[in-house]
Amino acid sequence: MVDLLLSHPVVLAVLKGLVVILVIFPIAAACSMAERKVCAWIQRRPGPNRTIPPFLVGIPGFGVLQRLGLFQLAADGAKFLFKEEPLPDHVHRFYYTLAPVIAMVPAFTTVTVVPFGAYVDAAGGIVPLVLANVDVGILAVFAVASLGIYSLILAGWASNSKYPFLGGVRASAQLISYELSMTLSVLPVFLWVNAPGMPASLGFARVVEFQSHPGFWGGTWFLFTMPVSALIFAIALFAETNRQPFDMPESESDLVGGFHTEYGAFKWSLFFVAEYANMIVGSSVFALLFLGGWNPLPWVPLASFLGFLQHVTGSAIWFHPVAAGLISIGIFVGKILTTLFVFMWVRWTVPRFRYDQVMKLGWQKLLPLSILNLIAYTIGIYFLQS
Amino acid sequence: MAVIQVQRKPHTLMERTYLPQIMSALRTTLKYLLKPAETMEYPEQRPAIPPGYRGVPALVKDPNGREKCVSCQLCEFVCPPKAIRITPGSVAAGTGVDQVEKAPQAFDIDMLRCIYCGLCEEVCPEEAIFLQTQYSMTGFTRAEMVNHKDRLYEIGGVRPDSHFKWDVKKAAEQAAAGGHH
Numbered sequence: 157m158v159d160l161l162l163s164h165p166v167v168l169a170v171l172k173g174l175v176v177i178l179v180i181f182p183i184a185a186a187c188s189m190a191e192r193k194v195c196a197w198i199q200r201r202p203g204p205n206r207t208i209p210p211f212l213v214g215i216p217g218f219g220v221l222q223r224l225g226l227f228q229l230a231a232d233g234a235k236f237l238f239k240e241e242p243l244p245d246h247v248h249r250f251y252y253t254l255a256p257v258i259a260m261v262p263a264f265t266t267v268t269v270v271p272f273g274a275y276v277d278a279a280g281g282i283v284p285l286v287l288a289n290v291d292v293g294i295l296a297v298f299a300v301a302s303l304g305i306y307s308l309i310l311a312g313w314a315s316n317s318k319y320p321f322l323g324g325v326r327a328s329a330q331l332i333s334y335e336l337s338m339t340l341s342v343l344p345v346f347l348w349v350n351a352p353g354m355p356a357s358l359g360f361a362r363v364v365e366f367q368s369h370p371g372f373w374g375g376t377w378f379l380f381t382m383p384v385s386a387l388i389f390a391i392a393l394f395a396e397t398n399r400q401p402f403d404m405p406e407s408e409s410d411l412v413g414g415f416h417t418e419y420g421a422f423k424w425s426l427f428f429v430a431e432y433a434n435m436i437v438g439s440s441v442f443a444l445l446f447l448g449g450w451n452p453l454p455w456v457p458l459a460s461f462l463g464f465l466q467h468v469t470g471s472a473i474w475f476h477p478v479a480a481g482l483i484s485i486g487i488f489v490g491k492i493l494t495t496l497f498v499f500m501w502v503r504w505t506v507p508r509f510r511y512d513q514v515m516k517l518g519w520q521k522l523l524p525l526s527i528l529n530l531i532a533y534t535i536g537i538y539f540l541q542s
Numbered sequence: 543m544a545v546i547q548v549q550r551k552p553h554t555l556m557e558r559t560y561l562p563q564i565m566s567a568l569r570t571t572l573k574y575l576l577k578p579a580e581t582m583e584y585p586e587q588r589p590a591i592p593p594g595y596r597g598v599p600a601l602v603k604d605p606n607g608r609e610k611c612v613s614c615q616l617c618e619f620v621c622p623p624k625a626i627r628i629t630p631g632s633v634a635a636g637t638g639v640d641q642v643e644k645a646p647q648a649f650d651i652d653m654l655r656c657i658y659c660g661l662c663e664e665v666c667p668e669e670a671i672f673l674q675t676q677y678s679m680t681g682f683t684r685a686e687m688v689n690h691k692d693r694l695y696e697i698g699g700v701r702p703d704s705h706f707k708w709d710v711k712k713a714a715e716q717a718a719a720g721g722h723h
Contacts, residue, residue, distance in 0.1 A: 200580040
């Protein structure tokens, strides 16, 4: 009965949705604390390290969590849940409330098509672990992620005051500008992995599989074969996720708070969970396309790594789907966390661009560069594969 | 003066991409990230107080444990924000220190007014009031922020000096009295 219930597609879909929310929401929240800690360490401060529930004081082990600010994080979350929800008189109420919800939808939807690990099945093939194994992975991510911009525009417009409006306008212009170079920069990757005569695929699993072949060229991550693509994608990713140095839509110094000026409490925190969820998805896409996905090191595919573990320990347990799955998820999450750290590291290093510089960089530098890059790789791949 | 035209080197291609600069900036921030925190975690860690620090003003006693203030009220008059209020009194007879002319009956310093300028310390002819190293004065009410005489002596304590002005006066008085007998 339970099996039958669990195999029902609707139940499965609901479960998967819950998994996404239960995993991404805390990670995104933890990112906000990581951001504050990284900021503090770069500025040589200790960062939030005081909050602890009174009944945990003095218990060994909890002191470390206190120093890392984990209870501060919980306290902040509780505060956002329980504090008053301000609803200014001058806003368009329906759209004002709708905007943060819309922000969450693409952020959580894109997670489902991103594979986060793999295991080796009985036939020796690599099976990716993904909630929705669609064949149009990158297309789905781009299509859904670009919807996220509607939440910013809607928030800016529905707030019905000038700074949020300016923030919304900036957001729309910026996201459209960088979407182009972002899409063009990943095309060479998919041109390369779809050799003539193969069934075509825009899925991430194919890209990772392509980076897991044995041999020098087979195991090379696309970061090394397509550095320009990786660079353009990374820069566009910063712009798409509104991270510094591209945080034009909310730049505090000229727009108060940008599109979320009129927001407070839980609605405000939803924008930030969405921003961090976008960063997580962006980091995973970057890791899958350019950093070899769940392969531990360049030129060391997952299968050889598991073989190495088997050789060292003399047990075949590593090839068990659960063990292999956990190892690959660990490697992949490690890469995502590293990329997220780079996001924060750059944020506290590079100052914000001026708005005209953002536009100039997007349209006059990155777009021509990505087109040239695409043409060059198209010609190269044509000669390589013919 | 002639205008000097500075020849500026045109930026190289790498410089115009900003990437080397961003990389070196990232290296700098990473270096700082790995260094220990520069800040002090306040209530547990306290800064070292340098000599001459101007903290909370308080009354002190001499090495004999006698109050030094003779309620001359100079500090009250000099105090720019008028934080000091003194009610002069006389020294009770039979306490053994009745050679001292006066003593304060009440001595209040309103710490909400005090500006920690140190003029009271500077003006005091008896070296009876000193700015301490204590820098943190807190309270929940205005009344709590007024330091009365007992609290002032509690903060100030005994100051080890060797003037013994009033002992010298007492000895002289006794010698003079003895001379008359």
